Amino acid sequence: MRPAAAAALLAGLAAAALLAQRTISVAVIAALLLLLCLRAPAGRRRLYLVGALVSGLAVVVVTPFVEEIGTHVLWSGPTVPVLGHLDVTTEELRNGIFQGLRLTAVALAFAAYALLLDHDRLVSGTRFARRSVLAVALATRLVPTLERDAAGLVESLRGRGVEVTGARGRARLLSPLLAGSLERSLNLAEAMEARGYGRPGRTRAAQPAWTFGEKGALVLAVMLVAIGALWL
């Protein structure tokens, strides 16, 4: 399937997760996306999965403390400045799980997009908003590029007999990683301009026609949004 159709399907699933009103529906969508992500190589998917699950879990944990809904109190805590009285109700917990699953589903949809799609074909196949699609494709590459740079930094330090261990050791890599990615982005922008990027009159390489299945995927993506809004 061409990446544009697959991206549309993923977007449809993410939208359905955002529009659905039942926790079970969102959980099913998240599970489906998780299964998709598990098709990616283990080494590459780990960071994305950890990111998606941790952010979802964070929402589950934080939501009951910042919301004030429901009357079935499970736990009553102290009163703290700014946040007010801390308590956890069944309704807050339910809502936290619901919102956490929503975020996880959207993050997993992005993970599947980043891990499984051929971004080059996605950019080449795009007829409109090419700049935006290219910017998203380049941003998506940031994670693997940073991983490679981090591996290079760790290897460079190990080559000097310095082992990178613990949170402090890894934190020391953040600043050179950021500086390195800024340098890289400037060099890339220069190389793109030198190869005519942004010049009017751009063409695109001949693309194969959309197949019946790919058109069907687009229709299904639209249907997913409608189903999410109306029935889930």
Next chain:
Amino acid sequence: MALATVRSLSYSYPGGLEALRECSLDLEPGEVVALFGPSGSGKSTLLRALAGLVPHFHGGRFSGRVEVAGLDTRRVRPAELAGTVATLFQDPEDQVVFTRVRAEVVFGLENLGTPPAEIESRALEALAAVGAAELADRPVAELSGGELQRVCLASVLALRPRLLLLDEPTSQLDPDGAAAAIELARSSGAAVVVSEQRPERVLDACDRVLFLDGGRIRDGALPEAWLPREAALPDAEPSGAPVCRLENVTFGYGRKPQVTLCYKEGERPAVENASLRVGRGEIVALLGPNGSGKTTLAKLAAGLLEPWTGTVTREGRACYLSQDPGRYLVAERVDEEAALAVGGDLSRARRTLAELGLAGYEGRHPRDLSSGERERLALAAVLVAEPDLLVLDEPTRGVDPERKDELTRLLRAQAPSRATLVVTNDHLFAASVADRVVSTAPERELAVA
């Protein structure tokens, strides 16, 4: 009529660094001009001026005039000059836009408005010309440095420019690959300006030479260090007590086969049944074509990789300096960077920095240094540890001949105290620095311990 003219060009980068001073030159259609000069002499800046990237992309103070094919580069943006001019930048890793080779080569053609029916065929033709046709569907991240450099060359050749600007196009290529790349550029019919740190790689192919020094184009003969030299590769016997010994070592980057070493298609190990010894007091140069496993072998020797099979024994401390080490600096100050390997001992770090000509730089941020200075800092960061085994991976990449001579003298002076393994595709450097040469070329057996 000249294809490009540069008249009284002076240029300073934002922040005041004056890179070019009163440069003037003419480039005739089809001629090949070699551009030599020490690191920081303005070679890359002159190429950027010819591509219009200076001043459009970098800003700064620009005076004088640059015209390419009748277009004044101050008035025409670099993207509009693209096609007439094509630039191959120094670092191939920083100019790759797409994740797959084919899309990368197609990118420039699409930008220039090439008819859709021609795009694919021209891209494949350019890849075939650089001997990279089989790489068309490979992910860019899986390519070796040399393969990536060839793909980048294909990306600019596919544009069929009238002026081809090559900034150290052979820095990661083995001698055969380098000769082929230069010949290809020459036969493209474009005027070519090629900046190079290894004069012997381009002198035979070029019509004339320009030498830049301190931002000025210098007349007269080339300085002695830049003259082509001939040197035979050393052929001494292994000597000294072994500090590092690899015996029948096999290693690959994929998953290790479980029971026997039977490989599936495309899963061949990077190094297979290799043996190597490096003795105290000797410098061993590891040569071989791109992709033949030199870096892998060096990492195995330094203990950064564990072999699938075979044994690696080392005595004492090993240090490894990676390719392009200036990219992998982590500290906020030069002296702190150098002190990392010695537990933060700043006085020891400062002594080593002084030995490498970096006295006075201690308080600066490593990323504020020039590329040549960064390379020296990275070298200081390993030498400070006084390792028993020093492994250097392509230490002359992007290094000018004068600095290369300095590096040779330094390594020779320190050689008696350690074992040194140098991975390089620079045969002249290998001839001048090494006691012994080991090749990873398939037709030549590795020296057996």
